[in-house]
Amino acid sequence: MASAAGSSGGNASLADPLLASAKKLVGAKGKYWEAADKEARRAAKESGGEDGRPLLFRTYKVKGALLHPYRALIFIRLIAVLLFFIWRVKHNKSDIMWFWTMSVVGDVWFGFSWLLNQLPKFNPVKTIPDIAALRRQYDLPDGTSSLPGIDVFVTTADPIDEPILYTMNCVLSILASDYPVDRCACYLSDDSGALIQYEALVETAKFATLWVPFCRKHCIEPRAPESYFELEAPLYTGRAPEEFTDDHTSVRREYAEYKEHLESLSSAISKRSDVYNSMKTDQDDVKATWMANGTQWPGTWIDTTETHRKGHHAGIVKVVLDHPTRGHNLGSQACTHSLNFTNIDERIPMLVYIARGKNPSYDHNKKAGALNAQLRASGLLSNAQFIINFDCDHYINNSQALRAAICFMLDQREGDNTAFVQFPQRFDNVDPSDRYGNHNRVFFDGTMLALNGFQGPSYLGTGCMFRRIALYGIDPPHCREDNIVVDANRFGSSILFQDSISKAINQERSTIPPTLSETFLTEMETVVSASHDKETGWGKGVGYIYEIATEDIVTGFRIHGQGWRSMYCTMERDAFCGIAPINLTERLHQIVRWSGGSLEMFFSRNNPLIGGGRLQTLQRVSYLNMTVYPATSLFILLYSLSPVMWLIPDEVYIQRPFTKYVVYLLVIILMIHIIGWLEIKWAGITWLDYWRNEQFFMIGSTSAYPAAVLHMVVNLLTKKGIHFRVTSKQTAADTNDKFADLYDMRWVPTLIPTTVVLICNVSAIGVAMGKTIVYMGAWTIAQKTHAALGLLFNVWIMVLLYPFALAVMGRWAKRPVILVVLLPVAFVIVCLVYITVHILLGGLVAF
Ligand SMILES: O=c1ccn([C@@H]2O[C@H](COP(=O)(O)OP(=O)(O)O[C@H]3O[C@H](CO)[C@@H](O)[C@H](O)[C@H]3O)[C@@H](O)[C@H]2O)c(=O)[nH]1
Numbered sequence: 001m002a003s004a005a006g007s008s009g010g011n012a013s014l015a016d017p018l019l020a021s022a023k024k025l026v027g028a029k030g031k032y033w034e035a036a037d038k039e040a041r042r043a044a045k046e047s048g049g050e051d052g053r054p055l056l057f058r059t060y061k062v063k064g065a066l067l068h069p070y071r072a073l074i075f076i077r078l079i080a081v082l083l084f085f086i087w088r089v090k091h092n093k094s095d096i097m098w099f100w101t102m103s104v105v106g107d108v109w110f111g112f113s114w115l116l117n118q119l120p121k122f123n124p125v126k127t128i129p130d131i132a133a134l135r136r137q138y139d140l141p142d143g144t145s146s147l148p149g150i151d152v153f154v155t156t157a158d159p160i161d162e163p164i165l166y167t168m169n170c171v172l173s174i175l176a177s178d179y180p181v182d183r184c185a186c187y188l189s190d191d192s193g194a195l196i197q198y199e200a201l202v203e204t205a206k207f208a209t210l211w212v213p214f215c216r217k218h219c220i221e222p223r224a225p226e227s228y229f230e231l232e233a234p235l236y237t238g239r240a241p242e243e244f245t246d247d248h249t250s251v252r253r254e255y256a257e258y259k260e261h262l263e264s265l266s267s268a269i270s271k272r273s274d275v276y277n278s279m280k281t282d283q284d285d286v287k288a289t290w291m292a293n294g295t296q297w298p299g300t301w302i303d304t305t306e307t308h309r310k311g312h313h314a315g316i317v318k319v320v321l322d323h324p325t326r327g328h329n330l331g332s333q334a335c336t337h338s339l340n341f342t343n344i345d346e347r348i349p350m351l352v353y354i355a356r357g358k359n360p361s362y363d364h365n366k367k368a369g370a371l372n373a374q375l376r377a378s379g380l381l382s383n384a385q386f387i388i389n390f391d392c393d394h395y396i397n398n399s400q401a402l403r404a405a406i407c408f409m410l411d412q413r414e415g416d417n418t419a420f421v422q423f424p425q426r427f428d429n430v431d432p433s434d435r436y437g438n439h440n441r442v443f444f445d446g447t448m449l450a451l452n453g454f455q456g457p458s459y460l461g462t463g464c465m466f467r468r469i470a471l472y473g474i475d476p477p478h479c480r481e482d483n484i485v486v487d488a489n490r491f492g493s494s495i496l497f498q499d500s501i502s503k504a505i506n507q508e509r510s511t512i513p514p515t516l517s518e519t520f521l522t523e524m525e526t527v528v529s530a531s532h533d534k535e536t537g538w539g540k541g542v543g544y545i546y547e548i549a550t551e552d553i554v555t556g557f558r559i560h561g562q563g564w565r566s567m568y569c570t571m572e573r574d575a576f577c578g579i580a581p582i583n584l585t586e587r588l589h590q591i592v593r594w595s596g597g598s599l600e601m602f603f604s605r606n607n608p609l610i611g612g613g614r615l616q617t618l619q620r621v622s623y624l625n626m627t628v629y630p631a632t633s634l635f636i637l638l639y640s641l642s643p644v645m646w647l648i649p650d651e652v653y654i655q656r657p658f659t660k661y662v663v664y665l666l667v668i669i670l671m672i673h674i675i676g677w678l679e680i681k682w683a684g685i686t687w688l689d690y691w692r693n694e695q696f697f698m699i700g701s702t703s704a705y706p707a708a709v710l711h712m713v714v715n716l717l718t719k720k721g722i723h724f725r726v727t728s729k730q731t732a733a734d735t736n737d738k739f740a741d742l743y744d745m746r747w748v749p750t751l752i753p754t755t756v757v758l759i760c761n762v763s764a765i766g767v768a769m770g771k772t773i774v775y776m777g778a779w780t781i782a783q784k785t786h787a788a789l790g791l792l793f794n795v796w797i798m799v800l801l802y803p804f805a806l807a808v809m810g811r812w813a814k815r816p817v818i819l820v821v822l823l824p825v826a827f828v829i830v831c832l833v834y835i836t837v838h839i840l841l842g843g844l845v846a847f
C-alpha cells in the first residue's frame with residue numbers, strides 16, 4: 001500500500017519534481033537532444049520578457065551527431081531508390097510482363113510514399129512545458145490565480161460498450177485536476193441520451209466532494225480512482241503523511257460504495273419507472289422512464305418509443321454542479337465522512353450533462369457533432385478561452401497536464417498563434433508485449449515530434465487543448481481581418497451564442513457564468529437540438545469537421561490550413577492515459593475507420609493537395625501522407641501473394657537478372673531500417689516498438705487497409721460514408737486474466753486476405769522444400785541461389801505476420817512455442833504432399 005515518503009510541499013511542490021524531470025529528460029531519455037532556445041532565453045532575460053510574459057516552455061533539437069547522419073542517410077537512400085528505378089526500367093526483362101509492370105508501378109509508389117513519410121521527419125523538435133514558470137507568473141500571492149478558463153469536454157456514446165465506470169473515472173480525474181476550480185468546467189456529452197448516465201454523473205458529483213479534496217490534501221496521482229487504487233505503492237507527496245493511511249482507507253471504502261451505487265442504478269431506475277408507470281393507468285401502453293424527481297426523462301427510455309430512443313429524442317442540458325462560487329448544491333447528499341479537510345479547498349468545478357437532440361431526419365455527425373454541441377452549450381455557459389477534449393476511455397494521469405498545455409498557449413513567442421496543444425496518447429491496458437502495436441510509439445514519439453518542427457502535430461482526437469476561437473474558424477492574429485462577421489448563416493441562429501463568440505474573440509469573460517434562468521436553460525437546449533447546426537458553417541468551416549469518419553485529422557488540417565500552429569506537449573509523467581483495443585478484430589475495426597477516414601479526406605474538399613491555403617510545404621506533405629497511405633497496401637498485398645509462384649510448375653522470375661534485383665531490394669530495404677534505427681534513437685523508443693509497428697503495418701496492409709480502399713470505392717459510387725462503430729471497451733468475461741481479450745479474436749471478412757497470404761506463404765515454403773528435395777541434383781547453382789532468395793522473402797512475410805498467426809491460435813497462443821512446432825509440421829505436410837503428387841504425376845507433367 002501507501003509509502004509515506006517525504007512530507008514537504010503541497011501543490012506548489014509538485015511543480016518542482018516536474019521541473020526536475022524536464023531536466024532529466026534532456027539528460028537520460030533525451031541524450032540525443034540539446035537546447036535550441038538559448039538565444040531566445042537570453043533575449044527574454046535581458047529585456048525582462050518582450051511583453052512582460054516569461055518563456056513558458058523549453059525547446060530542444062536533435063544533436064548534430066545524430067541529426068546529420070540521419071539526414072544524410074535519407075538523402076543517400078533517395079539516390080539509391082532512383083538508381084534502382086532506372087536499373088529496373090533499363091532491364092525490363094521478366095517472365096511475366098504484366099506482373100513486372102505492376103511491380104514497377106508498385107515500387108514507384110513505395111518510393112513516393114516513403115518520401116511523403118520521411119521528408120516531414122527532417123527536423124524533429126521537442127517542447128517541454130515549464131510549469132514552475134507558469135506558477136510564478138499566474139498564481140497570485142493571495143492564493144488566487146489569473147490563469148485563463150478551460151472548458152473540458154468528455155464524449156461518450158453508449159453506457160454498455162463504453163462502461164460507465166471508465167467515463168466517470170475520466171470525469172473524476174478532471175474535477176480533481178490541479179487547476180483553479182472557478183476557471184475550469186467539465187461537460188459530459190452522452191450520445192446514448194440515457195438516464196443512467198445522468199444519474200451516474202450525479203453520483204459522481206457526490207463522490208467528488210470527498211475525492212477531490214482528498215486528492216488535493218495528499219497530492220496523489222493519478223486522480224482517476226480506479227487506476228489510483230490499483231497502484232501497489234502510491235508515491236506520497238502531500239503534506240499530511242500521518243493522516244494518509246487512514247484517509248486512504250476510508251476513501252477506498254467510499255469508492256467501493258460509490259461503485260456499488262453505480263452498479264445498482266440500472267435496477268433502481270427500472271424499479272422507480274415501474275412504480276410511476278403503474279400509477280399512470282391512463283397511458284397504459286407507454287412505459288416511460290422516470291427521473292428521481294418524479295418527471296419523465298426527456299432522453300432515451302428503457303422501453304423505447306418513437307421519440308424516446310437513441311436516434312430520436314430532445315436535447316438535454318443539465319447543470320449537475322453549478323459554478324463553485326454559487327456552492328455545489330449537493331447539501332445533505334454530499335459524501336459524509338470523517339476526513340480532516342482544514343485548509344483544503346473543498347470546492348469542485350462546474351459539471352454539466354449534455355445529451356444533444358437527435359432526429360432521424362438529420363445526420364447527427366457522430367463524435368464531431370457531439371463536440372460541436374458541447375462547444376455551443378459551453379459557449380453560453382462558461383465560454384472559456386480554452387477547450388480540452390477527452391474520449392471517455394481516457395483520463396488525466398498527471399494533474400498538472402492542464403497547466404502544461406496552458407504554458408504553450410500563453411508563451412510570448414508563438415502562444416497567440418497556437419491553436420491547439422496535442423499530447424501523445426498513452427494506454428494502460430495493453431498487453432506487455434504489445435502484440436498489435438497499440439502503443440503506436442513510432443507515431444506518437446516519432447512522427448508527431450517531427451511535425452512539431454514545422455506547423456505542429458496533427459489533432460489526434462483526444463487529449464488536445466484548443467483555443468476556442470480557432471475552433472470557431474477565426475484566423476490567427478498574424479493574418480486576422482479586423483471585421484469578423486458573426487452571423488446566423490455561419491454560427492447558427494442563437495443570438496446569445498453569437499454574442500458569446502464576439503466576447504470570445506475579444507477575450508472578455510466574466511468568471512461567473514450567467515444565472516440559470518428558465519429562458520437561459522431553454523436556449524441551451526436549443527443550441528444542442530438536432531437541427532440547430534444544419535445549413536450553417538458548423539462542421540465545414542466552424543467547429544469539428546463533419547462527413548468524415550475521423551474528425552480529428554481533418555479538423556487539425558482545417559486549422560493548420562488557416563495558418564495557425566500547434567504544439568506537441570510531452571511530459572515525464574504521462575499527461576493522459578486511456579484504453580486501446582487489444583483484441584485483433586476490434587483493433588482492425590479501428591484501423592479500418594482511421595484509414596477509411598483518411599481516404600475520405602483525400603476525396604473531399606479537404607484534400608491536402610488543394611485545400612489549406614496557409615499550410616507550410618512539409619506540413620502539407622505530411623497531411624498528404626496521412627491521407628494516401630492506405631493505398632500502399634494494395635501493392636503490399638500483391639507482393640505478399642507473389643510466393644504463389646512456387647506453386648506453379650514453371651520456374652518464373654518477376655525480374656531478370658534476379659539475383660541483382662534481390663540484392664538491390666535488400667539494400668534499399670536495409671536502408672529503411674538503418675534510418676529507422678536512428679529514428680528510434682531520437683524518438684526515445686525501443687526496437688520492440690519499432691518492430692511491432694512494422695508487423696502491424698503488414699497485418700493492416702493485408703486486411704484493414706485494403707478494406708478501407710474498398711469502402712472508399714463503394715463510397716465514391718454510392719456516397720455512403722464509413723460507419724463510426726465505437727471501439728468496444730468491454731473486456732472478455734475472464735476476470736482472472738487481465739488480457740483475456742487478446743485471445744478472443746472473432747472472424748470477420750476483413751481477415752480473409754491475411755489468412756490467404758498466410759496459407760499461401762506456408763504452402764510456398766512447403767512446396768519449395770519439396771522442389772529442393774526432388775530437383776536438388778538437377779538444379780544449377782544459380783537456381784539454388786534464386787530459390788534461397790525467394791525463400792528469404794517468404795520467411796520475412798511470415799515473421800511479419802507472426803502476431804496474426806498468434807491471433808488465429810486463440811488461447812493456444814499463450815504458449816507461442818506451439819507455433820514453432822506447428823509451422824514446421826505444416827511445411828513438412830505440404831512438402832510430402834508435393835513429393836507424392838510429383839511422383840504420381842511425374843510421368844505426365846513436369847511439376
Ligand atoms: O457517435 C459517436 C461516436 C463516438 N463518440 C465518442 O468518440 C470517442 C472515440 O471513440 P472510440 O470508439 O473510443 O474510438 P477510438 O478508435 O478509440 O478513438 C480514436 O479515433 C477516433 C477517430 O476515429 C478519435 O476521435 C479518438 O479521439 C481516438 O482516440 C468516444 O469517446 C466515443 O464516445 C461519440 O461521442 N459519438
Ligand SMILES: [Mn+2]
Pocket residue numbers: 391393579727
Ligand atoms: Mn478509444
